[in-house]
Amino acid sequence: MSADWPVYKVADLEAAKKLLVQDGNHGEYRPRKNEFVENGTAFIRAADLGYGAVKFDAAEKINEVAFKRIRKGVGADFDTILSTKGTVGKIAFVPEGSPRFVCSPQTSFWRSLDHDFIDPKFLYYELQSKHFLNQISSRKGETDMADYLSLTSQRSLNIRVPDLCEQRDIARILGALDEKIELNRQINQTLEQIAQAIFKSWFVDFGPVKAKIEAKASGRDPERAAMCAISGKSEAELDQLTEEQRQQLSATAALFPDELVESELGLVPEGWEVSTFGTIAKNIRAGVDPTSELPETPYVGLEHIERKHIYLTAWGRAEQVDSNKSRFSTGDILFGKLRPYFHKVSYMPFSGICSTDILVVRAMSTEWQGYVQYQLFNERFVEYSNVRSTGTRMPRANWKDMAQYPMAKPSSDLAAIYNKTVINFNDLAALMVQETNNLATLRDTLLPKLLSGEIRIPEAEKLMEATV
Template identity: 45%
Template sequence: MSVDNPMTSYCLGDIVSLSQGLPINVKTKHLLVDKGLPLLRITDLINSMYSQFINTDEVPLKCVATEDEIIYTRTGQVGLVFRGVSGVVHNNCFKVIPNKDLVDPNYLYWFLSQSHIKEYANNIASGSVQKDLNHSAFKSIQIDLPPLDIQRKIYPILDSLSNKIALNRQINHTLEAMAQAIFKSWFVDFEPVKAKIAAIEAGEDAEGVTRAAMRAISGKTDEELDQLQAEQPENYTQLKTTAELFPAAMQDSDSGEIPEGWKVGKLGDIAGEKRKNVKIEDINPETPYFGLEHIPRKSISLSEWGYASEISSNKLIFEKGDILFGKIRPYFHKVGVAPIDGVCSTDIIVISPEENYYSFVLSIVSSEKFVEYATQTSEGTKMPRANWKTLMRYPVIIPDKLTSKRYNKIVFVFVNIIQKNIFECKNLSQLRDTLLPKLLSGELSVDAAKLAEEEG
């Protein structure tokens, strides 16, 4: 930092106050309701999924966080920092309330997000089995602050990189939802088939029957399809070809009525378990490693992983494109597509679908219904485990190969975009984490950081 913009040293206790979260115990459990403000426990904050709610009328206001406030985790997983969420802060966290005359809240967020600050917080936390960071310890952490005008020039650079990461993740989430919506329409509700049947019953000719399926597949009206044909004839032809793949009748089966030409089978008919064990001494330390902790809940996008240098036991080999299914406590819904080759925990089932049914299998094993089946059939009480010999018996209605291949083609586009975004997020995260300490320490100027951001 230049002489014109000197740093001023503080303890955090000089520039912030803390507000403890709400303990849920015998005295407060009556506050839990079906609808209200979400309870922000650490696991909820990490997964952005909320399952418990607090009575809005009775909750102490000091425990309520708004989106512009900072939440810091103090028990168990010490040193995680969150903002942009609203709800009731749980007792394993506290709110960090800055003196805005001295520190900008966004600058403070980035200061607390630094890896060495998290490491230091864990070192000064008490407890061996479960870490606990008390208020006094947190307030003792040292911080060097530049003037407010400099703080307000620094944090937008870091925010910009994080916003790009968040946008990519939102795109991935949208693509996953689109794939599941198509799967449900085609292979669960049989909408294109039923549309054809209804058109036949209404006396439509062959072209009208195909048009009905095209409407069901695309969600477009006849007028919109006419416009598509005029303006994008190749896309129109592709849609028509897809519609023609679906049968125009249903047939009886042991599972009820299914599309004509399709069959009732089991997951094991179109997918297998890939179980390639590898000894720890035979693994290159730089090999990417996936543990259950790297697989997010309810998302096939695997954007975080470790390396074999961190592991100490034998693992399983997987290849790019394999499906990784977390078998410990399957209700956590941890299923993803491997974006790279690597090794994984033996608590993960590596699923290898038949080529023509890849996307079909992916959509099945990442569905809520399949995860429920895995949970119901898992073995053990404290640590229930799913196993492939049971999962492979999961009943499925198997479409013909041409229809499945068409679904493959659509979902492959989605998966390729998802994986491209994963690596872009990885690069952006590395750039942000490199710039973060240098910007906050004054080692790197704002102008140089902006140039690095543009080049990144």
């Protein structure tokens, strides 16, 4: 039982070289504004921790000059990251093979230096135990400033270290659930990336059109060239497809013209209308009092939408909020208008309510849904909205400007073909989200019970078998 587990003070474990707790650089060694770059070493803040994972792709990056000046807080695989300022107590695990990163002063890493004494994954779960969280709660308000857990305070905490076999059994059971949750997340990210790549190729770079132009100039078959551009296959690989597959590709290729013409937007496909986003999408403004909703009605706040990921991984309930919200329906796209540069855009697989700092966007007609979804998610669109946002400290995008976003509008037939792909991806992603939600519920049920000794390993394994 957990009551029998040995308890150790963090400072004593550090002295014994069993554990290392370290935060990011303060003062002169901290990265400077001009040292943040698009590609580099991830600089992990509290906002980059979510649902047990470190969001390396969304984190800001520092250049090599800043990294070489860093004196502490350089992370490693198998670390557990803890947020220590503002929002205290967010916890994430760093899996093997993660990108290089450093902790900001808002976060610290907890690292097992002796895996035969403290299993790294068990340490991650122990930091989520009631025993540990109660200690954090009692210390985070010790200053007159915002909640803060200093390194000194962290080293005064206690953790429990049971027998290694028991640690590994607990880590194995909870880890299996987390691994399946992570796999589902990766599947959804892959779907998102494929849909993005198609959108960019067809509607931003005009890849199939350019393929036809190049083929005509070199005396090759324009249609087959476009089919290659659409499918990503070589001409030899096209011949290996079924007749039905080739006919579908040919029908799609026929919808792309073989010329680019001058327009106010520059070169655009011949026959495509120079238009605005507001001709295919609208902003739904339906206010709602959440206290009039069923308690279990899904609620989506900005905190639930991950940066640069279009599929949700978590949400709240109407009973958790009380101020006026906005209503959305299945298939709507939510666009975070507060600080639009955060790039918070999400497809809704269900109906519910959301924060008023989120715009609810809906396609004018069904065939445009997929196009609307990934136009909103497009980097160019987000930047356009951000540049036109108003407010210094809390900039907000507005629908009036977003509706005027200029674009080369394809035919509705081509939009419908793209929409079919996106709808299939959305349906699969919704299944992944639902399964992930069920797995997370099971994990969150088992975690406190395993760490409190309320249930033992064999009983937990039976619960897993019944659910997974």
